[in-house]
Amino acid sequence: MAIKQNPRQRNRSNDEVTFELMEHIGVIEERKDGWTKEVNIVAWNGGQGKIDIRDWDPSHEKMTKGITLFEDTAEKLAEALYERYRQMPAAERIESIEGQA
Numbered sequence: 001m002a003i004k005q006n007p008r009q010r011n012r013s014n015d016e017v018t019f020e021l022m023e024h025i026g027v028i029e030e031r032k033d034g035w036t037k038e039v040n041i042v043a044w045n046g047g048q049g050k051i052d053i054r055d056w057d058p059s060h061e062k063m064t065k066g067i068t069l070f071e072d073t074a075e076k077l078a079e080a081l082y083e084r085y086r087q088m089p090a091a092e093r094i095e096s097i098e099g100q101a
Contacts, residue, residue, distance in 0.1 A: 021060060022049045034058040044068070 020043040029037035035055050042052040051074040054066020069077065 017045060019044050020049075025051075028053075031055075042068070 021040055022043055023041040025039040025041065027036045027038050035057055037053070037055050040052050041049040043049045050068040050070055052066060052068045055064040057063070
């Protein structure tokens with residue numbers, strides 16, 4: 001019987017995760033311990049590069065769990081956020097965030 005392998009499993013024979021940070025887009029948050037929340041284009045396990053949002057240590061060797069998005073999904077997210085913040089005055093943004101705490 002042939003064993004079907006998920007394409008994502010082919011590169012993970014020993015559960016080692018590999019990545020290539022292809023393009024640094026920007027830092028969106030910086031912590032006192034040096035870790036930063038970044039938006040980058042990252043290729044995971046030899047796959048194609050995707051928009052990636054996660055926290056990285058200063059040397060970019062360790063990272064937290066994050067989110068990866070295909071370009072078209074990232075574009076839709078950017079449009080949705082743009083629409084939300086374009087229509088909301090700055091004072092209202094602060095009030096809406098504080099009201100959630």
